[in-house]
Amino acid sequence: MQDIPKETLIKAQEDDLESFENIYKETSGFVYNVAFRIVNNKQDAEEVVQDVFLNIYHNLKNFRFQSSFKTWVYRITVNCAINHVKKMTREKNRIKEYGNNLLQAGEISQGPEIEKLNEGQEEIISSLLGLLDVNQRACIVLRNIEGLSYREISDTLKININTVRTRLKRAREKLLNFGKEVIKNEL
Amino acid sequence: MNCEKIKELILTDYIDNEMNDEEKIRLNIHFARCQGCKEFFETVKNTVVKPFANAKKIEPPGFIWHRVKEAIMAEEQKKSGFVAGILEKLKSAFYIPKPALVMSTIMALVLIVVLMTTLKFSNKEALETNREDQAEYSTYSIETPVSALLNNNDGFGTLVEKYFL
Numbered sequence: 001m002q003d004i005p006k007e008t009l010i011k012a013q014e015d016d017l018e019s020f021e022n023i024y025k026e027t028s029g030f031v032y033n034v035a036f037r038i039v040n041n042k043q044d045a046e047e048v049v050q051d052v053f054l055n056i057y058h059n060l061k062n063f064r065f066q067s068s069f070k071t072w073v074y075r076i077t078v079n080c081a082i083n084h085v086k087k088m089t090r091e092k093n094r095i096k097e098y099g100n101n102l103l104q105a106g107e108i109s110q111g112p113e114i115e116k117l118n119e120g121q122e123e124i125i126s127s128l129l130g131l132l133d134v135n136q137r138a139c140i141v142l143r144n145i146e147g148l149s150y151r152e153i154s155d156t157l158k159i160n161i162n163t164v165r166t167r168l169k170r171a172r173e174k175l176l177n178f179g180k181e182v183i184k185n186e187l
Numbered sequence: 188m189n190c191e192k193i194k195e196l197i198l199t200d201y202i203d204n205e206m207n208d209e210e211k212i213r214l215n216i217h218f219a220r221c222q223g224c225k226e227f228f229e230t231v232k233n234t235v236v237k238p239f240a241n242a243k244k245i246e247p248p249g250f251i252w253h254r255v256k257e258a259i260m261a262e263e264q265k266k267s268g269f270v271a272g273i274l275e276k277l278k279s280a281f282y283i284p285k286p287a288l289v290m291s292t293i294m295a296l297v298l299i300v301v302l303m304t305t306l307k308f309s310n311k312e313a314l315e316t317n318r319e320d321q322a323e324y325s326t327y328s329i330e331t332p333v334s335a336l337l338n339n340n341d342g343f344g345t346l347v348e349k350y351f352l
Contacts, residue, residue: 017259024252032247046251053255124238143203144239150205169198172235179234 004069013060020060024053027070030146031077037141038081040129044088051080067155074148074156078138085134131178136171139164190224193217197228202236 004026011019031052036045055076063072129137142148142156154161193214200206201214218225 015263017256020259021252021256024255028247028251029244032251033244036245037242046248049247049251050254050258053251054258057255057259121238121241122243125242128235128238140239144236145242150203165199168203169195172198172202172231175235176230179230 006065009060009063009065009069013063020057023056027073028053031073034074034077034141034146035081035084037125037129037145038078038134038137039084039088040126040137044084045081048077048081048084051084052077055080071152071155074142074146075158078142078157082134082138128175128178131174132171136167136174139167140171143168188213188217190221193221193224194227197224197231198235201228202231 004023008019008022012023028049032045032049035048035052036042039045039048052073056073059076063069129140132140138157139153142153143150148156150161150164153164157164196206196210196214201211206214218228
């Protein structure tokens with residue numbers, strides 16, 4: 001993402017839709033990618049992107065230029081995506097309670113599809129991310145896919161830098177254990 | 188530093204390049220003599236980092252912007268409709284038809300004239316009463332001797348006050 005000129009942000013704060021569209025063009029790429037990796041599903045990612053930009057539109061007036069605009073957008077994106085996943089998980093549990101079959105629930109969830117592991121890079125990523133809880137997933141996406149530093153992740157998620165470290169460590173331990181199990185099963 | 192601590196660092200700061208050069212050198216020295224940690228590092232690199240390294244960047248579908256724009260415009264319309272609705276309600280609350288306005292103006296004028304006339308008469312009466320009071324006091328002052336006035340214990344008791352009186 002290129003740096004968005006301050007004038008564009010100020011104009012958008014004054015409800016200039018054209019400036020807001022420029023912000024959308026500059027940021028929607030990474031917003032969509034982060035949302036997609038966290039919710040692990042294209043259809044849900046589209047909903048999250050819509051939520052994110054409506055959220056930005058409503059709250060842009062409160063943006064005081066004290067932090068980086070990109071960090072601010074990342075924060076809104078991650079929060080919207082995490083909330084979406086939690087909402088879908090609650091929905092999935094409700095469906096389960098009503099005794100619908102697990103296959104139906106699986107379509108809504110982002111659970112790993114182990115048997116598809118060898119079908120391609122995207123399936124591998126999707127399956128690995130599906131193993132993690134949503135907070136660990138957000139950290140892995142921001143670090144391994146978006147390339148943010150620990151400091152940037154800490155600013156984005158508003159968590160302590162050591163919490164970032166711990167979440168990454170636990171997420172990777174989980175992935176390693178999964179890898180070991182796959183190898184064991186193959187043998 | 189023991190292997191457990193080294194493995195912890197491999198999973199975090201080392202693999203994520205969050206270490207300074209000095210710490211990196213220390214770990215590299217450890218790898219040179221510890222096959223287990225070196226192998227662990229290779230496994231971590233291949234299992235938890237490489238799969239994400241070439242994650243495809245995907246473009247958001249074009250219709251998302253249209254949805255966002257439509258939602259914003261609908262909200263703006265609703266907002267302006269809400270303001271217009273309030274203005275309309277205020278207008279209807281304070282709306283006075285023209286004949287009623289004319290009539291109320293005439294009534295107000297009549298009321299003002301009546302009030303002014305009444306006030307004028309009452310002022311005249313007050314003036315008359317005041318004049319009578321003053322005349323009565325003058326007569327009393329002329330008829331009463333000064334000594335009586337001084338001795339009537341009306342509060343002008345000090346010598347200085349009596350001197351000036």
